[in-house]
Amino acid sequence: MNDVNILTSMRWSVIDLFCGVGGLSLGFERAGIPISAAFDNWQEAITVYNENFKHKAEMLDLSETEEAIRRLSQYAPNLIIGGPPCQDFSHAGKRKEGERANLTRSFSQIVANLKPEWFVMENVDRAQKSKAFQEAEEIFRENGYGITKIVLDASLCGAPQKRKRFFCIGHKNDCDDFLAFSLLSNMNKQPMTVKQYFKDDIKIEHYYRHPRNYTRRAVFSVNEPAPTIRGVNRPVPPNYNRHPGDTENPAKVRSLTTSERAQIQTFPKDFIWKGSKTSVEQMIGNAVPVQLGYFVAYCIQEYIQKN
Numbered sequence: 084m085n086d087v088n089i090l091t092s093m094r095w096s097v098i099d100l101f102c103g104v105g106g107l108s109l110g111f112e113r114a115g116i117p118i119s120a121a122f123d124n125w126q127e128a129i130t131v132y133n134e135n136f137k138h139k140a141e142m143l144d145l146s147e148t149e150e151a152i153r154r155l156s157q158y159a160p161n162l163i164i165g166g167p168p169c170q171d172f173s174h175a176g177k178r179k180e181g182e183r184a185n186l187t188r189s190f191s192q193i194v195a196n197l198k199p200e201w202f203v204m205e206n207v208d209r210a211q212k213s214k215a216f217q218e219a220e221e222i223f224r225e226n227g228y229g230i231t232k233i234v235l236d237a238s239l240c241g242a243p244q245k246r247k248r249f250f251c252i253g254h255k256n257d258c259d260d261f262l263a264f265s266l267l268s269n270m271n272k273q274p275m276t277v278k279q280y281f282k283d284d285i286k287i288e289h290y291y292r293h294p295r296n297y298t299r300r301a302v303f304s305v306n307e308p309a310p311t312i313r314g315v316n317r318p319v320p321p322n323y324n325r326h327p328g329d330t331e332n333p334a335k336v337r338s339l340t341t342s343e344r345a346q347i348q349t350f351p352k353d354f355i356w357k358g359s360k361t362s363v364e365q366m367i368g369n370a371v372p373v374q375l376g377y378f379v380a381y382c383i384q385e386y387i388q389k390n
Contacts, residue, residue: 093387098122098158100165100190102140104131104356104366106348107164107205110376114384119158122151127358128366134355148189152196162201163194166371191219195226200255203379205371208234208247220251229257233266238274238308240378242349243281245274245308248371250379265382277305277347289331291338293317300328302336309347314368316344341367349374 095116099108102121112118121140123129132140145151145167167186187210194202202223210216211232223230230253237246252262277285285305292310294301301323303310319333339347341363345354349372356363 093161093384095119095162096158096160097162097164098155098160099140100145100163100193101167101186102132102165103128104370105136105140106350106371106373107166107203107376108132108136109350110371110373110378111164111380113373113377114380116162116380116384119160122155127362128369131355131357131363131366134357145189145193146186148192151189152193155193155197160197160199162203163190163197163199164203165190166205185215187213187215187219188222191222194228194253195222198226198255201383202228202253203383204251204253205379206249208249211249211251216251223251223253227256228253229255229259229261231260231262231266233263235266235270235375235378236274237372237375239270240372241271241275241374242347242372243275243277243279243308244310244312244347244372246311246372246375248375252379252383262382262386265385266379269378269382269385274308276307277309280349281305281346285343287337289336291319291333291336293338294326297323297326300326302326302329302331302333304330312344312348312368314365316341316364344368348372 097111097116097118099118099121102108102123105121108118108121118138120138121132122143122145123140124142124144126142129140129142143151143154167190187206190204220230230251232251234247234249237244237248254261287305289302289304291301292303293315316338318338319336323333325333341360342352345356345367346352348367348370358366
């Protein structure tokens with residue numbers, strides 16, 4: 084896949100729901116799909132978004148579905164993108180569906196009412212097995228959408244990180260799996276490593292990434308894809324014992340800087356981050372890798388051009 088825009092005759096009106104700091108928005112804009120407006124319910128993330136985009140993100144509680152539909156209808160979107168909060172589906176969570184899972188239903192209800200030609204919904208890989216997604220998928224189908232469902236590994240889509248995300252992509256009056264060929268054929272054959280992405284901009288060979296528990300490795304080489312960037316960033320604890328999988332003695336390495344973590348999420352160096360260190364690290368961990376958003380948007384543009 085070439086890192087260039089595909090030009091189509093499509094005139095886009097796009098809204099990003101649950102936009103966070105804008106990883107998905109930035110990826111779509113890089114692929115030539117401009118964003119008209121964005122919405123979230125986390126003020127700190129909205130502040131960061133608005134520091135980095137010409138259009139503005141607005142505060143909106145998307146769980147209030149009727150009010151959300153009323154406000155969003157003015158944009159007459161032909162594409163809705165977004166990632167409903169995923170903590171209730173996450174491998175790190177309690178794996179019990181709750182209020183956040185209800186936002187997946189809200190997303191589907193907004194799509195059903197606004198009837199865009201396209202939608203893109205992303206989440207953690209295990210979300211596809213949730214009751215909330217099954218209900219959302221039924222709503223999409225009842226409203227005439229063909230659906231492509233796929234779990235994408237970001238390291239095969241231009242990001243130096245083995246982060247797996249589930250994408251549900253809908254196109255009005257199309258067949259199921261309509262986008263599968265484009266997605267599969269554009270994937271890289273080999274995962275991208277941290278060193279390949281940073282080139283000479285990274286001066287370390289190994290780094291510490293705080294594990295969820297100490298039965299897992301915590302030291303990684305830059306000559307492999309990074310593990311999933313999480314919402315916490317801690318230094319090597321003094322009592323950490325070397326794991327058999329660690330690539331270096333933990334006493335000889337450091338954790339990644341905030342900037343390095345953001346760049347592994349494929350945000351540009353000049354992306355502006357604001358807020359407390361804790362909040363910024365969480366924003367980075369929650370974000371969709373920019374390059375993963377670009378990859379999906381590129382495939383949509385390619386599909387439109389060929390059809």
